[in-house]
Amino acid sequence: xxxxxxxxxxxxxxxxxxxxxxxxxxxxxxxxxxxxxxxxxxxxxxxxxxxxxxxxxxxxxxxxxxxxxxxxxxxxxxxxxxxxxxxxxxxxxxxxxxxxxxxxxxxxxxxxxxxxxxxxxxxxxxxxxxxxxxxxxxxxxxxxxxxxxxxxxxxxxxxxxxxxxxxxxxxxxxxxxxxxxxxxxxxxxxxxxxxxxxxxxxxxxxxxxxxxxxxxxxxxxxxxxxxxxxxxxxxxxxxxxxxxxxxxxxxxxxxxxxxxxxxxxxxxxxxxxxxxxxxxxxxxxxxxxxxxxxxxxxxxxxxxxxxxxxxxxxxxxxxxxxxxxxxxxxxxxxxxxxxxxxxxxxxxxxxxxxxxxxxxxxxxxxxxxxxxxx
Ligand code: NAP
Ligand code: FE
Numbered sequence: 001x002x003x004x005x006x007x008x009x010x011x012x013x014x015x016x017x018x019x020x021x022x023x024x025x026x027x028x029x030x031x032x033x034x035x036x037x038x039x040x041x042x043x044x045x046x047x048x049x050x051x052x053x054x055x056x057x058x059x060x061x062x063x064x065x066x067x068x069x070x071x072x073x074x075x076x077x078x079x080x081x082x083x084x085x086x087x088x089x090x091x092x093x094x095x096x097x098x099x100x101x102x103x104x105x106x107x108x109x110x111x112x113x114x115x116x117x118x119x120x121x122x123x124x125x126x127x128x129x130x131x132x133x134x135x136x137x138x139x140x141x142x143x144x145x146x147x148x149x150x151x152x153x154x155x156x157x158x159x160x161x162x163x164x165x166x167x168x169x170x171x172x173x174x175x176x177x178x179x180x181x182x183x184x185x186x187x188x189x190x191x192x193x194x195x196x197x198x199x200x201x202x203x204x205x206x207x208x209x210x211x212x213x214x215x216x217x218x219x220x221x222x223x224x225x226x227x228x229x230x231x232x233x234x235x236x237x238x239x240x241x242x243x244x245x246x247x248x249x250x251x252x253x254x255x256x257x258x259x260x261x262x263x264x265x266x267x268x269x270x271x272x273x274x275x276x277x278x279x280x281x282x283x284x285x286x287x288x289x290x291x292x293x294x295x296x297x298x299x300x301x302x303x304x305x306x307x308x309x310x311x312x313x314x315x316x317x318x319x320x321x322x323x324x325x326x327x328x329x330x331x332x333x334x335x336x337x338x339x340x341x342x343x344x345x346x347x348x349x350x351x352x353x354x355x356x357x358x359x360x361x362x363x364x365x366x367x368x369x370x371x372x373x374x
Pocket of ligand 2 (some may be wrong): 145
């Protein structure tokens with residue numbers, strides 16, 4: 001049994017965790033909101049049981065709610081703006097995201113648009129959000145993004161025929177309260193458990209070597225790896241217990257704290273292109289690069305890399321990478337693949353976050369290495 005994840009710092013974060021935590025402690029929402037717009041995907045809220053718990057909670061506490069359950073994976077600004085428009089007349093004073101990163105990130109952006117109906121996508125990235133977004137609440141049902149505690153919302157934008165994924169950050173979209181009940185993870189399909197767990201591992205590992213890392217962020221990274229790696233390996237071949245799911249859910253939230261301090265690096269930036277062009281889920285897409293990311297850091301920071309491998313109890317980067325590639329999906333790899341992935345060179349800026357700077361040539365080389373392994 002893990003210790004509770006409860007953590008409440010100066011009103012910035014309020015993490016409520018444990019079995020039945022929504023029904024037992026959810027009325028804290030009433031302190032902020034009486035009219036809540038619930039934002040979720042087609043199935044996650046219903047299958048996990050989280051939606052039913054919130055409906056019960058809201059009815060018992062006189063909170064009026066409406067449900068938008070059409071969030072798609074890799075949500076776009078346009079979809080969020082359309083949802084905000086559709087529910088404008090409801091006059092919500094809070095937005096609750098139930099689901100994985102797609103639902104929670106959509107809830108954040110819908111909260112922004114409800115307070116700023118004329119806002120356009122570029123304003124988000126230019127940090128031009130004139131009115132404070134509505135309070136956001138979050139209930140995660142995957143074990144990856146940590147969006148429960150971050151100030152990020154990652155959206156897909158379309159420009160003509162090209163798509164890109166990019167996150168914006170705003171301090172007011174950090175969920176005011178988030179709920180982490182491991183019961184909601186029980187219905188997660190195996191491939192979503194594996195992919196989202198790799199996302200959490202990526203957060204911990206990338207955050208560790210970013211310029212903004214420090215004692216606190218590294219503490220979160222180390223604990224994330226300690227909590228995630230073992231149940232991740234177990235999930236490859238075995239059924240998970242409640243306690244495994246508890247470790248993974250809490251570990252993923254701790255990974256969210258790590259990136260909240262530091263941001264992410266090239267496994268994320270380069271992974272976005274793989275998601276968009278080959279329909280590979282976000283966590284898997286980051287996973288292709290994690291071995292090479294550690295190798296790049298090892299030249300300058302061998303002790304730190306060793307420490308992370310020890311925490312995971314893996315012998316070498318090769319061993320770590322072998323385990324990851326045993327679950328990473330293969331995608332179409334022909335003469336055009338490298339060109340498709342490197343078009344525009346946009347993702348290179350993510351490389352510069354790292355201590356080790358890199359160029360467009362290194363970007364190409366990193367993609368080529370991934371393709372050679374498929
Ligand atoms: P997701 O796209 O939210 O969900 C993946 C799939 O899992 C969906 O089909 C969903 O179904 C299903 N699902 C979720 N929970 C379930 C449950 N308990 N039982 C059964 N099915 C369930 O996946 P994600 O990996 O959590 O989120 C990925 C997104 O988050 C990406 O856009 C990524 O860029 C972003 N992200 C954000 C941050 C951040 O800090 N904000 C950090 C990293 C990544 P339904 O769609 O039918 O509901
Ligand atoms: Fe991520």
